[in-house]
Structure formats: structure tokens, C-alpha cells
Amino acid sequence: MQAVSLFWILIVPTTAFRVKVSPQKAVRHVGDALKLTCTQTVCPDDQLTWGTATDIPLFGNLKDKEYVINNLTLGHNIRIYCKAFCQNEKGQGSAEIKVYPFPEGPEISGTEGLRVGEEKSINCSLRAVARDYKVDIEWLLGNKVLHRYTDLNKSDSEDTRNVYSVYKLNTSVQDNGETLTCRANLSLESNNRLVGESSRRLTVSCMLTVYISQLINY
Secondary structure, three states, X not given: OOOOOOOOOOOOOOOOOOEEEEOOEEEEEOOOOEEEEEEEOOOOOOOEEXXXXXXXXXXXXXXXXXXXXXXXXXXXXXXXXXXEEEOOEEEEEEEXXXXXXXXXXOEEEOOOOEEOOOEEEEEEEEEEEEOOOEEEEEEEEOOEEEEEEEEOOXXXXXXXXXXXXXXXXXXXHHHOXXXXXXXXXXXXXXXXXXXEEEXXXXXXXXXXXXXXXXXXXX
């Protein structure tokens, strides 16, 4: 029997040299920080440069593969590029940055016409929140926490959104003159910022008072 020798030929495809910046799109508020990371697929030793298409000064801090801007302004509504070099090849990746003004404090509505024993829906709204942030809303009556609501924003279709929280308040005689507060916080990764709070002093009508008033008028 004739011996047959088998040879396995391993063909290794050339790995494409790719450069990536993450996150590729960042939506932030004025005053917050932003960290961009640049990676590439081939060379273990990176030769990186950061910049913009129009050479706008970024005033950031470069550390290894990371570029950090500690205090974002409206002037940072730009696209940032990372250029990497590997032997005779070069490539670039980019990130789009959008910066919006910090939201104004929340607003409470619906506290008019409160009556003892009647449930009423009270609204708290926070407008123009950048999409990357989680919003925590806390309802308080005096110093007592009534309710907590978290908005995680599941949609990426819009850069900003309005956040609404509705609390169904059932008042008693003791609530008359108390302060109802809606407090809002923004959080992104490990950073938390208090947006502000809105308060209303409650005026609660007693059904007995209304009934006596009707008898007098009658």
C-alpha cells in the first residue's frame, strides 16, 4: 500500500487594522465630565493622537488610551477623532459629543383643590434631560418619603427627553399646611448631581366645612 502524506495548510487572514472610540456617541450636560477610550485591533503598542476636524482646543487630559474632559461646555458639541499608527498602517475612529444646558429644577402641578379623603394625582415634571442619564425622583411630605420613581430612558431615538412622575395623594386633616416636595437627581455611572426640588404648601379642605358653607348659603 502506498503511503499517503497529508499536509494541512493553515492560511491566516490578515487582520484588518481598525480603530474604535467608545462611547461612539455621548450626550451630556454642561459641567459634567466625559471619558473617551481609543482602541485598535493589531499593535500592542499604541501610537495615538487626539483632535478635531477644525483643530479646536479640547482642554482635556490624556492618559494612555483615555482622553478625559473634566468640565464640558456648550463648545464641546463636536466630533473628536482618535488616530492610531501601526507599522505602515494608520486608521482613525471618532466619537460624536453633544452637550446640553443643565436642566432647570422640577415643577409640581395639580395641588389645587385638595380635599380630605379624596385621592388626587399630583404631577412632577423635569424637562430636557440628556438621554445618557438616569433620573431619580423622590416625593416627600414634610420630611417623610412618600414615593420614589426611576426613569432609565430605554430609547436612543432622541438626545433629550422630558421625565414625568405622577403621585396619587390622599390627604387628611393633618396634611393641611404641610409641604409637598418633588426632588430630582441625575446619575451617570458613579456621578450623581442634584437637579433641584420644587415644593408646594398644601391647602386641604374638609368636607364638613364645605357642607356647612353650603347650608349657610342655602
